[in-house]
Amino acid sequence: MSILHAKGDIGGWALQGQDLGFAYPGAAPTFEHIDIGVRPREIVALLGGSGCGKSTLLRVLAGLQAPSSGTLTFLDAPLTAPSPHSALVFQQASLLPWLNVTANVGFGLDFSRQPKIARIAHDQRVQAAIDAVGLAGSERRYPAALSGGMAQRVALARALARQPALLFADEPFSALDAITRADMQTLLVDVVHRWHSAVLLVTHDIDEAILVADRIVLMGGQPGRIMHEWQVELPRPRLAEAQAIGALRLEILAALHGVRAAA
Numbered sequence: 001m002s003i004l005h006a007k008g009d010i011g012g013w014a015l016q017g018q019d020l021g022f023a024y025p026g027a028a029p030t031f032e033h034i035d036i037g038v039r040p041r042e043i044v045a046l047l048g049g050s051g052c053g054k055s056t057l058l059r060v061l062a063g064l065q066a067p068s069s070g071t072l073t074f075l076d077a078p079l080t081a082p083s084p085h086s087a088l089v090f091q092q093a094s095l096l097p098w099l100n101v102t103a104n105v106g107f108g109l110d111f112s113r114q115p116k117i118a119r120i121a122h123d124q125r126v127q128a129a130i131d132a133v134g135l136a137g138s139e140r141r142y143p144a145a146l147s148g149g150m151a152q153r154v155a156l157a158r159a160l161a162r163q164p165a166l167l168f169a170d171e172p173f174s175a176l177d178a179i180t181r182a183d184m185q186t187l188l189v190d191v192v193h194r195w196h197s198a199v200l201l202v203t204h205d206i207d208e209a210i211l212v213a214d215r216i217v218l219m220g221g222q223p224g225r226i227m228h229e230w231q232v233e234l235p236r237p238r239l240a241e242a243q244a245i246g247a248l249r250l251e252i253l254a255a256l257h258g259v260r261a262a263a
Ligand SMILES: Nc1ncnc2c1ncn2[C@@H]1O[C@H](COP(=O)(O)OP(=O)(O)OP(=O)(O)O)[C@@H](O)[C@H]1O
Pocket: 024, 027, 030, 048, 049, 050, 051, 052, 053, 054, 055, 056, 057, 204
């Protein structure tokens, strides 16, 4: 029985992957027998060491890459391609240099699979997303004139403008300095709570997982599998919970070493 099922299926799932497996062509399986789910409005951190297959699993869960085996359900329907009700943020902001902040944020609404919306609603959504990430006043700036943290705020706004039921975030803050990263972690939690989005956050930073997530899922082994999960019950904001964070951090580190030893 999977860890996920052992905990009981309380409430519905926004996203559910069952018995997922994946192998790159000609290579050994990257992961096997993965059961993973994200509930509506839940922030799940997928934590694991480098190379264990987190990014590959995120791409499969986002519909960017078909699994070799298993089933995927998103908003109660089989998932076979990226959904207009999800959005992605990566380590690199990947902004279009010839577009200003407003146009970069609006860009995510112009894809063919995105539901068509009236111009005025489009512009309101874009401005609301820019305001939410604290970039009001910077609308006309171009990517070359933005700091790394500001560029990542634009990338987050571009994702939020799609009003995603689920935001996939693959190490979105790992290229930022520690202070900017802490600001962005707080911002992410704040905006997804206000936007009612769920999040699947891939990270190898234990502190980030503890500060941000409602639930931490630990991936490890070769082929990769889900080794453990924790419900993080700490009150928010969590920076004040230093002692509890330290205790959970040690528990996760011990599990991680157990994973490494068993791999
Ligand atoms: N396009 C690809 N073709 C073949 N193998 C790949 C490809 N992308 C990744 N891999 C391999 O799949 C394995 C898992 O990679 P993946 O990037 O998913 O891991 P990760 O846990 O996200 O690592 P990191 O934290 O370092 O980004 C690695 O061994 C990697 O070399």
